[in-house]
Amino acid sequence: MGDDGMKINEELMILGIETSCDETSASVVRGGREILSNVVSSQIESHKRFGGVVPEIASRHHVEQVTYIIEQALREAEVTMDDVDAVAVTEGPGLVGALLVGVNAAKALAFAKGKPLIGVHHIAGHIYANHLVEELTFPLLSLVVSGGHTELVLMDEHGKYEILGETRDDAVGEAYDKVARTIGLPYPGGPHMDRLAHEGEASIELPRAWLEADSFDFSFSGLKSSVITTLHNAKQRGEEIPEETIAASFQASVIDVLVTKTMRAVEKHGVERLVLAGGVAANKGLRARISEVCEERGLKMTIPPLALCTDNAAMIAAAGSVMYEKGQFADDRLNAQPGLELER
Amino acid sequence: MNVLAIDTSTYVMGVAVLRDGQVAGEMVTHVKKNHSIRLMPAIRMVMEEADMKPEELDRIAVAEGPGSYTGVRIGVTTGKTMAWALGIPVVGVSSLEALAANGRYFDGLISPFIDARRGQVFTGLYRSRGGEVERVDEDRLILHEEWVTYVREKEEPVLFLSPDLLKHKELVGADAAINPADHLGRPSAIAFAGMKKEPGEAVHLFAPNYLRMAEAESKWLEAQKERE
Known part of the structure; x- marks a missing residue:
């Protein structure tokens, strides 16, 4: 039932490497599901002063850290490279300069130690973060929400992805950051917005972009503009809207659209499991609402713990384990692909 | 000593x-x-043709910059990760020093340079002694015109070497090497220079020598100064 019959060898040991944005991470995962280590070095403190991630600076940090983080991951897992069966690395999408460091480190490692190499899609990784929590069963629907992505992905079996809908403009995390900046919150704004939303009332009616009746696509740029206009008009009238009210109203609109569209897709495709993926899956408002709705409908659901929502290499190793069993290996010519597609 | 040398600092x-x-x-x-696509296949091919197994290597030498940021990072990442995996030292060699080695039989000053856009170059000054080049003046980022004037004021014969010669021909004129091949640094020069260096720091600390701050960082520093 829902199992596609693929078995991952319990002893399979995969080293994962992830450098697609501003986190340098390495991890060892056994049997596709057991995290032996997951070392994440965040550069966020370094980028804060610029109000966002600066690609060149991210790349510089990655090259300084990469071997140290890999060594740390092996040490914490209490294994050596000789115990590792393959090296899995994020090949895209992401910042090209940042990706290049991980990809070239993985290739060097694979060549020096004679290990197979696996190129993993970053979003596949985010989805597989759930496999580290609970065994994935199919068909499943994944709501992928992050700073760069907003997608509904349908999976009928391991390693196969069909995108039902995606954002036509801003990713949901991007919309959060932009609205946060408008009301003067520090970078990264998402967590601050989430916190404020819980302290305020969603008393302002903000638009919901439903698009065409049968569409599973998203659009958040109109919502963002509407927030800016609302603030501007209030100011003209000499009124001040508390930032908690803005945050709560914005979040209500976002969650309403995300959850409604997700549930419509669940019904249409008769999926039996819903999984959340991506950095915005850390949003408390979204987690609470999705859990509530799934419980009402008796739908199986997985949400990764916070540490597995944000970028990390364990999720890359998990997705890489499935590719290993399917024999999907990369060769020496593996390259960083900033615009890599999920449906291959 | 068995050495692998890598240079991806320019085209x-x-x-x-x-x-x-x-x-x-x-x-x-x-x-x-x-x-990024071609380096690993090239390393595999040269190693295989030379019947050299990775675990036979004693050291890896890498052009550490200056040059293209991304290019340098590809070479440095590959070199340091291989070195770490094999438990051997990695040493950095200036990409300019490697290029200067092409003037090892020239009697006078040797000025290798790499285009750095907006009229600037990464360059330095070297001199040959007994067939080996040594550094006379630190590698730097400078306006090319200013640099050429400075070098000519020394009133010594000078040899300019650069993979970007075509773009800068007017300034260096007849003082550029005649043979086009001499304008491309040889990786064997990096290997020999790397062999003589003391592998000082730990592999983990090995990083590119960009010779220039990231643009966002220098702008940020400027803004801080203005605020003070």
Whole structure:
């Protein structure tokens, strides 16, 4: 039932490497599901002063850290490279300069130690973060929400992805950051917005972009503009809207659209499991609402713990384990692909 | 000593293998193609042709910059990760020093340079002694015109070497090397220079020598100064 019959060898040991944005991470995962280590070095403190991630600076940090983080991951897992069966690395999408460091480190490692190499899609990784929590069963629907992505992905079996809908403009995390900046919150704004939303009332009616009746696509740029206009008009009238009210109203609109569209897709495709993926899956408002709705409908659901929502290499190793069993290996010519597609 | 040398700091891609301190294999291309795709296959090919197994290597030498930020990072990441995996030292060699080695039989000053856009170059000053080049003046980022004036004021014969010669021909004129091949650094020069260096720091600390701050950082520093 829902199992596609693929078995991952319990002893399979995969080293994962992830450098697609501003986190340098390495991890060892056994049997596709057991995290032996997951070392994440965040550069966020370094980028804060610029109000966002600066690609060149991210790349510089990655090259300084990469071997140290890999060594740390092996040490914490209490294994050596000789115990590792393959090296899995994020090949895209992401910042090209940042990706290049991980990809070239993985290739060097694979060549020096004679290990197979696996190129993993970053979003596949985010989805597989759930496999580290609970065994994935199919068909499943994944709501992928992050700073760069907003997608509904349908999976009928391991390693196969069909995108039902995606954002036509801003990713949901991007919309959060932009609205946060408008009301003067520090970078990264998402967590601050989430916190404020819980302290305020969603008393302002903000638009919901439903698009065409049968569409599973998203659009958040109109919502963002509407927030800016609302603030501007209030100011003209000499009124001040508390930032908690803005945050709560914005979040209500976002969650309403995300959850409604997700549930419509669940019904249409008769999926039996819903999984959340991506950095915005850390949003408390979204987690609470999705859990509530799934419980009402008796739908199986997985949400990764916070540490597995944000970028990390364990999720890359998990997705890489499935590719290993399917024999999907990369060769020496593996390259960083900033615009890599999920449906291959 | 068995050495693998890597250079991806400009459009020139170089890989060399030394066995017992002798060149066993060397490959140089000068094309506008992707280093990230081509470097690993090139390393595999040169190593295989030279019958060198990774675990036979004693050391890895890498062109540490200056040059293209991304290019340098590809070489440095590959070199340091291989070195770490194999438990051997990695040493950085200036990409300018490697290029200067092409003037090793020139009697006078040697000025290698790499285009750095907006009229600037990464450059330095070297001199040959007994067939080996040594640094006379630190590698730097400078307006090319200013640099050429400075070098000519020394009133000594000077040899300019650069993979970007075509773009800068007017300024250096007849003082550029005549043979086009001399304008491309050889990876074997990186291997030999790397062999003589003391591998000081830990592999983990090995990083590119960009010779220039990231633009966002220098702008940020400027803004801080204005605020004070």
